[in-house]
Amino acid sequence: MAAIARALTIAGSDSGGGAGIQADLKTFQELGVYGMTALTAVTAQNTLGVQGIYPMSVEAVQQQMDAIGEDIGTDAVKTGMLFNSDIIRGVSEKLVQYRWDKVVVDPVMIAKGGSVLLLEEAVRALRDILLPLSLVVTPNVPEAELIAGISIQGLDGRKEAARIIADLGARHVVMKGGHDESNPDEVIDLLFDGRDFYEFCGPRFVTRHTHGTGCTFAAAVTAELAKGRTVVQAVELAKAFIQAAIAEPLRLGQGHGPTNHWAYRKQHGFAHPTHESGAGE
Numbered sequence: 001m002a003a004i005a006r007a008l009t010i011a012g013s014d015s016g017g018g019a020g021i022q023a024d025l026k027t028f029q030e031l032g033v034y035g036m037t038a039l040t041a042v043t044a045q046n047t048l049g050v051q052g053i054y055p056m057s058v059e060a061v062q063q064q065m066d067a068i069g070e071d072i073g074t075d076a077v078k079t080g081m082l083f084n085s086d087i088i089r090g091v092s093e094k095l096v097q098y099r100w101d102k103v104v105v106d107p108v109m110i111a112k113g114g115s116v117l118l119l120e121e122a123v124r125a126l127r128d129i130l131l132p133l134s135l136v137v138t139p140n141v142p143e144a145e146l147i148a149g150i151s152i153q154g155l156d157g158r159k160e161a162a163r164i165i166a167d168l169g170a171r172h173v174v175m176k177g178g179h180d181e182s183n184p185d186e187v188i189d190l191l192f193d194g195r196d197f198y199e200f201c202g203p204r205f206v207t208r209h210t211h212g213t214g215c216t217f218a219a220a221v222t223a224e225l226a227k228g229r230t231v232v233q234a235v236e237l238a239k240a241f242i243q244a245a246i247a248e249p250l251r252l253g254q255g256h257g258p259t260n261h262w263a264y265r266k267q268h269g270f271a272h273p274t275h276e277s278g279a280g281e
């Protein structure tokens with residue numbers, strides 16, 4: 001085990017800095033985890049939307065994963081925007097090769113402005129190849145509807161989808177609640193471990209500055225898993241991290257602004273960069 005917890009994000013770049021690989025690295029850093037990247041696509045993007053998408057070749061994505069796997073290694077992995085089925089297959093092959101089993105899959109599909117970040121042809125590969133390799137999958141409501149193949153209404157609908165997604169092979173399912181407006185005052189994120197449901201509740205903030213919430217939440221889960229926390233502990237901290245990041249917006253840009261990755265540290269202090277056990281080589 002290395003002296004510092006390490007996390008790898010396999011995701012797209014958001015030039016605006018609020019989502020994608022930028023959100024992931026900021027979150028890792030804030031939580032005291034050494035962050036690494038394998039870039040899947042470059043996007044030209046800001047708070048108003050996505051202006052361009054330039055996917056990487058499968059070879060380039062795999063070579064970046066090899067560069068990490070053959071040298072520094074990692075304690076946990078997050079996947080974000082993967083864009084097409086070839087990249088999903090290439091990433092899955094490397095996850096298996098390096099036996100990386102603390103894998104958080106954020107099944108990124110559509111950006112807030114409506115741009116497609118995962119081609120339709122890739123949904124099946126995500127469901128059949130990548131999901132069974134995940135320790136945790138973190139769909140929002142529209143993503144869960146596509147993966148589970150059902151229409152979701154309220155908390156009961158989310159529970160039904162979580163059961164279906166767990167049956168597809170994900171060991172833990174976090175059904176995020178941002179899009180579930182059946183409760184106007186609260187956002188409940190629901191964790192299903194294949195047996196029990198856990199609810200993580202917080203106030204629903206009325207704000208347009210929610211760009212990158214899903215990436216930031218999943219990156220916080222990944223960082224905590226890298227440190228050796230349990231899935232329940234990791235989701236609990238991630239919920240607190242994203243709540244703080246939404247509650248104190250930076251008010252940047254003219255559209256959906258980024259969340260505030262400093263806010264949790266302002267409230268809770270810096271997370272010192274060591275493993276839970278403090279062990280090192």
Ligand SMILES: Nc1ncnc2c1ncn2[C@@H]1O[C@H](COP(=O)(O)OP(=O)(O)O)[C@@H](O)[C@H]1O
Nearest residue numbers: 140176177178179187203204205213214217242
């Ligand atoms: N308006 C909000 N107020 C408080 N928390 C929110 C709000 N919107 C999203 N969240 C939190 O942000 C995270 C991402 O939520 P969600 O919007 O469901 O996913 P995505 O960003 O992938 O569309 C979740 O942890 C959710 O609880």
Ligand SMILES: Cc1ncc(COP(=O)(O)OP(=O)(O)O)c(N)n1
Nearest residue numbers: 012019020111112211212213214215
């Ligand atoms: C490069 C890139 N990756 C992921 C997303 C989607 O991020 P998400 O956290 O789901 O936030 P919104 O797009 O819904 O604001 C992205 N936009 N860009």
